[in-house]
Amino acid sequence: MGSQQSALEPEELAELGKISTFSTEEINRLYRRFQFLDKENMGRIALEELHAIPELAVNPLAQRIHAVFDLDNRNEINFRQFVSVLSVFAKGAKREQKLNFAFRVYDVDGDGLLDTSDLTHIVKLMVGSNFSDDEIAKMVHQTILDADTLDHDGAISFAEFKRSMFNADIEAALTIQF
Structure with a gap:
């Protein structure tokens, strides 16, 4: 899932749908947002870039939220992790x-x-x-x-x-x- 890719393949959409609570439309929207945040076209973003999501940026617990997102302590996430982590904030999350x-x-x-x-x-x-x-x-x-x-x-x-x-x-x- 390189950042050079302009759209997700149907197989990728199906896989991301299985690991999240997002609809296909929401996943595509998230992909566009991820690409916008991935300024260096590396296929990953620094966790600090999540401050571009207004609801997270204004949260006083933003640093703690970032710590929970950083599952492998690399201070960055790829798109699959981005979808998986943000899934908890989806309307359909349990x-x-x-x-x-x-x-x-x-x-x-x-x-x-x-x-x-x-x-x-x-x-x-x-x-x-x-x-x-x-x-x-x-x-x-x-x-x-x-x-x-x-x-x-x-x-x-x-x-x-x-x-x-x-x-x-x-x-x-x-x-x-x-």
Whole structure:
């Protein structure tokens, strides 16, 4: 799938349709957007170029989102990865997929648990300097108390995260019109 290619082959479209929740029309639109971002015609883009997607550029968690996108720690993605990763933001993505993505964004150290350190880092990214360290610590402590309902280990597991997000409209929060 070189960047010199002006359109995707039907086989490529079918394969990308299987690994994503996008329609053929959306995949073609994403391909044009990817080619626009791939200024050097290398068939890959730097993750920083995702800032050209307005919905991601304004997100205070953009760097954490980039870290989750960077599956192989190369700070760049090819078109297949681009489609696969952005699929979580598609209207047709399943709630479980969106919850898993959100959990991975919050799990800064990647240990499969949301602990005080992870949540403090995330809250600081979200609120900036609008709250004192004491206020942030209280928010984080209360969040863990409220969500740590299954094993009471002082951290939030994915199962606890899902339970705590039961009434949240995660679909609307993690959907981008492509």
